[in-house]
Amino acid sequence: MLWMCAWYIDVNFHIWLDSKSVETKGNLIEYKSPTPAVSLVSNFSGLDGTFLTKVSRSIYSSGWVESSHGKVVTHSFQEFSFTNFMRMGKNGSLQIVSQTINSNYNIDSKLSSHIYKAKLFQNLPFYLYNENVDQGNGSYTSIANVSLGYNEESFLGQSRFGFLASSLKNVQNGQGSIVVKGNLATSGL
Numbered sequence: 001m002l003w004m005c006a007w008y009i010d011v012n013f014h015i016w017l018d019s020k021s022v023e024t025k026g027n028l029i030e031y032k033s034p035t036p037a038v039s040l041v042s043n044f045s046g047l048d049g050t051f052l053t054k055v056s057r058s059i060y061s062s063g064w065v066e067s068s069h070g071k072v073v074t075h076s077f078q079e080f081s082f083t084n085f086m087r088m089g090k091n092g093s094l095q096i097v098s099q100t101i102n103s104n105y106n107i108d109s110k111l112s113s114h115i116y117k118a119k120l121f122q123n124l125p126f127y128l129y130n131e132n133v134d135q136g137n138g139s140y141t142s143i144a145n146v147s148l149g150y151n152e153e154s155f156l157g158q159s160r161f162g163f164l165a166s167s168l169k170n171v172q173n174g175q176g177s178i179v180v181k182g183n184l185a186t187s188g189l
Contacts, residue, residue: 018067018068018069020067020068021067021068024065024066024067025065025066025067026063026064026065026066027063027064028061028062028063029062029063029064029073030060030061030062031060031061031062032058032059032060032061033057033059033060034057034058036055036056036057037054037055037056037057038053038054038055039052039053039054039055040052040053040054044088046091047088047091047092048088048089048090048091048092049087049088050085050086050087050088051084051085051086052083052084052085053082053083053084053085054081054082054083054084055080055081055082056079056080056081056082057079057080057081058077058078058079058080059076059077059078060075060076060077060078061075061076062074062075062076069111070111070112070113071111071112072109072110072111073109073110074107074108074109074110075106075107075108075109076105076106076107077104077105077106077107078103078104078105078106079102079103079104079105080101080102080103080104081100081101081102081103082099082100082101082102083099083100084097084098084099085097085098085099086098090131093131093132093133093134093140094130094131094132095128095129095130095131096128096129096130097126097127097128098126098127099125099126099127100123100124100125100126101122101123101124102121102122102123102124103120103121103122104119104120104121104122105118105119105120105121106118106119107119113160114158114159114160115158115159116157116158116159117155117156117157117158117163118154118155118156119153119154119155119156120152120153120154120155121152121153121154122150122151122152123149123150123151123152124148124149124150124151125147125148125149125151126146126147126148126149127145127146127147127148128144128145128146128147129143129144129145129146130142130143130144130145131143135179137181138181138182139179139180139181139182139186140179140180141177141178141179141180142177142178142180143175143176143177144174144175144176144177145173145174145175146173146174146175147171147172147173147174148171148172149169149170149171149172150168150169150170151168151169151170152166152167152168152169153165153166153167153168154166154167176188176189177189
């Protein structure tokens, strides 16, 4: 089994360690990093309205390294997207946020004898509901519900030795409320 040792430094540079080779050569074949696509749409009337923000970016690079293992050609693709929707309502006393972050990483390395692949898909959803409800007598109840998730799927392996797949899913939910009278919290859960 071929084990490649690489240390990533400052994201764009790595050191190839090869104890069986006096000299190691490499070169960048191609690099594409288009400008991120950014979109912001808002619609407001007074304190109530919506924001929708979207950002996406992709980066592609390919290069080669020649060492005691032979010539290794690597292709790397990274994709990132972010979506955030926020709604303000009830004269600013209601806030709803729904946000998702997605990332996708693909790496293919080819030697003459086999192929090494690594894929990683990540999804991070976030949801927040917060509302202040007037209770009269100068008091209000602030209610909050929050949900945070982490989802990951990975695929790793070599054509000669097989491939491994893994999956991780985690969701955390929380709720709470607090009663405020004047400027003081009087009770909460």
